[in-house]
Amino acid sequence: MNKTSPKEERSLASPRLQEGPVKEWAQDPRRRIERPERPADLDEYLPHCPWPEDRGGVAYRPIDEEHAWAYNRLYNKVFEQRRPLEHCLWKFWQAPAGPPVGFVALEQDTSRVLCANPAIRKDLRIQGEDKQAILVCESATDPEARGGGRLYFHTTLGTGRLGADMRGVMAYGGRSTDEAIKIGWRWFRYRVPFELQVWEKRLSLKPALRSRFGALGSAIAAPLDRLRPAKSPTQRSGFEFQIGTEFGPEFDEMWERYRDLYPLVLRRDQAVLHWRYQQCPVYRHQFLLARRQGEAVGYLVWRNWIRDGVALATVMDLWDGRDPKIAAFLLTSLESVASDQGCEFLQFAVMPESAGEAALQQIPGFEPSDREPPDRIITTPLPILDPSDREYERMRLVIDGRNWYYTPGDCDFLD
Incomplete structure (x- = not known):
């Protein structure tokens, strides 16, 4: 203590x-x-x-x-x-x-x-x-x-x-409960503009066999997992990736390149990513940086952690320039990396109608989770001190979730 x-x-x-x-x-x-x-x-x-x-x-x-x-x-x-x-x-x-x-x-x-x-x-x-x-x-x-x-x-x-x-x-x-949503609307006019559906993919047979046979099941799963065909996304995509933990100036460049593709998005430049993920005192985060002909074109940040005895790889941020090909490359690359690091499930609570969701729909093995509740986002416009047509138009944009781009890392997510 x-x-x-x-x-x-x-x-x-x-x-x-x-x-x-x-x-x-x-x-x-x-x-x-x-x-x-x-x-x-x-x-x-x-x-x-x-x-x-x-x-x-x-x-x-x-x-x-x-x-x-x-x-x-x-x-x-x-x-x-x-x-x-x-x-x-x-x-x-x-x-x-x-x-x-x-x-x-x-x-x-x-x-x-x-x-x-x-x-x-x-x-x-x-x-x-x-x-x-x-x-x-x-x-x-x-x-x-x-x-x-x-x-x-x-x-x-x-x-x-x-x-x-x-x-x-x-x-x-984010991650709003029924009570928070009810009180939030009644007292403060919070509403739910959208929710993130959790998609997941099994990376290992260990959880299933462990639940049936205990430690013996984990031992049996190890050689069976090695028999699964290895994926090499680099060979078929035209992209390359690197794994890192320290965010460099290329992340500023990607922020400035893609930020106005979205009507509403929270800042995710080098300084924000460094604070949010590298300096986080609770979890260790890693990222995959996608390159095409040497140019940085997108990234994915994820967290390896244990919940209820299951080793999870959870996607915290995906910045893909609204390109499903970049999103699919990063997600399939993470599948391979997370499996090598001993993770048993890969999960991503994804923004509706985003490039990430389109990619998940194309990758074999990913399915909407029937165990994980959706991540419900609540929001309210703040009071307008200087009313104008532009301010009101901005408020209309806020309350319509179709204008947002959002990932789990935009909230504190157990931090």
């Missing part, structure tokens, strides 16, 4: 509430927002997010890095985890797009963190313009605090209002 310094043995306290900057923030006239008239077709989708007001002994404040230790300890208490502070800092405060957007609810007498809802700041490409979004991926409310639902409601409203203040376009989240 991690040791804490005497300074850290402070219940769940955050920095003390002070006059000065905090008071100035509370009185800032920019906190007031009028609710403008909206187009009839958008009215039910656009949330109204007023600033939370201090009340009942609770103060609401924008989250800051000074709150990180107290928030992380609250998170560990609520979810019975032992997440190190360094993990929390990586996830929220080291993101390339900037520090998190969120609110904390503080007990006014003690400055104890009662509830917090930090969101990861994300860079977004939408209609050929660079904007920002927020990824709402976790929150925590002290079970000992009174009015936990009210605290969550107001901190989440504050998070949305801060997102609007930074001129953010949307909030979103």
Whole structure:
């Protein structure tokens, strides 16, 4: 168990509430927002997010890095985890797009963190313009605090209002539960614009034989797996691939080349990929880089991990320039590499009507999983501070999932 310094043995306290900057923030006239008239077709989708007001002994404040230790300890208490502070800092405060957007609810007498809802700041490409979004991926409310639902409601409203203040376009989240979808719509106008169907392919007979014969089954499966015909995608595709773990400048070039093929896509340049996958403190990630006549033309990022005793290779990102041939080459190459690395299943939760889905439909052995639930994405446009026809058109684009390109790595996915 991690040791804490005497300074850290402070219940769940955050920095003390002070006059000065905090008071100035509370009185800032920019906190007031009028609710403008909206187009009839958008009215039910656009949330109204007023600033939370201090009340009942609770103060609401924008989250800051000074709150990180107290928030992380609250998170560990609520979810019975032992997440190190360094993990929390990586996830929220080291993101390339900037520090998190969120609110904390503080007990006014003690400055104890009662509830917090930090969101990861994300860079977004939408209609050929660079904007920002927020990824709402976790929150925590002290079970000992009174009015936990009210605290969550107001901190989440504050998070949305801060997102609007930074001129953010949307909030979103992945792997959404039924309860999150229900509450998200009722309180914050979150909706499900699309879901990712999990496709999978068996790479080994070990899981099936192990379930029937135990350790003996695994031993039997090993020679049987070696009898399966080896695939050599390089010989039949005209592409070549390399395996790597460090992202270089070619990933910037591929981002700039393909980004405007999609009406809405989250940034995935070298800096983002380095932070998201190479610096991730939880899992080790690898990538396949596809080349054609020496030029980098696409990549796939994946994670090898164990779940319920089964060795999985999970696709986290696929950047293929909307070319099913590139997608198919990368997926078949991963099949061979992951099998050599001892993985027993290959899984990819794929965007509907994407090049990746078209490729999966062509590769023998891949099938939609009847065991894995779909990954449901939720989103809501953020409040519009300066209404215009262009802003409303952007909101229409956000709520229509056909405009998105998205992969599992765009969410925190168990990180």
